[in-house]
Amino acid sequence: MAGRILIVDDQPGIRMLLTDVLTDQGYEVITAQTGTEALEKIRMENLNLIILDYQLPLLSGKEVLHKLEENNMKSRQY
Known part of the structure; x- marks a missing residue:
């Protein structure tokens, strides 16, 4: 598996399109449709990219980023 990616978008068509493209490239894709759902999945999953x-x-996406910073859940670089 190439890595785990979380796609956060409120539009189902965008989530489906990105999921199809990325899974074809060997990525495991997890999706969320709201910022709240995204924060929950970020806490629970080991992710390589969001x-x-x-x-x-x-x-909003901006608020999600602020909450991640507040909770000291900054992205890791490998």
Whole structure:
């Protein structure tokens, strides 16, 4: 497996398209449709990359990033 990617987007078509493309390239893809769901999955999953929509309803992509910083959950570099 090439790595684990979280795709966060409120549009199902975008999530499906990115999932298809990335799984064809050997990645394991996890999806979330809200910022709240994304934060939960980030806490639970070992991820290599997050693709985050900036304009999510209720909790925007920018707010998700701020919450990650507040919780000291910054990305790791390998």
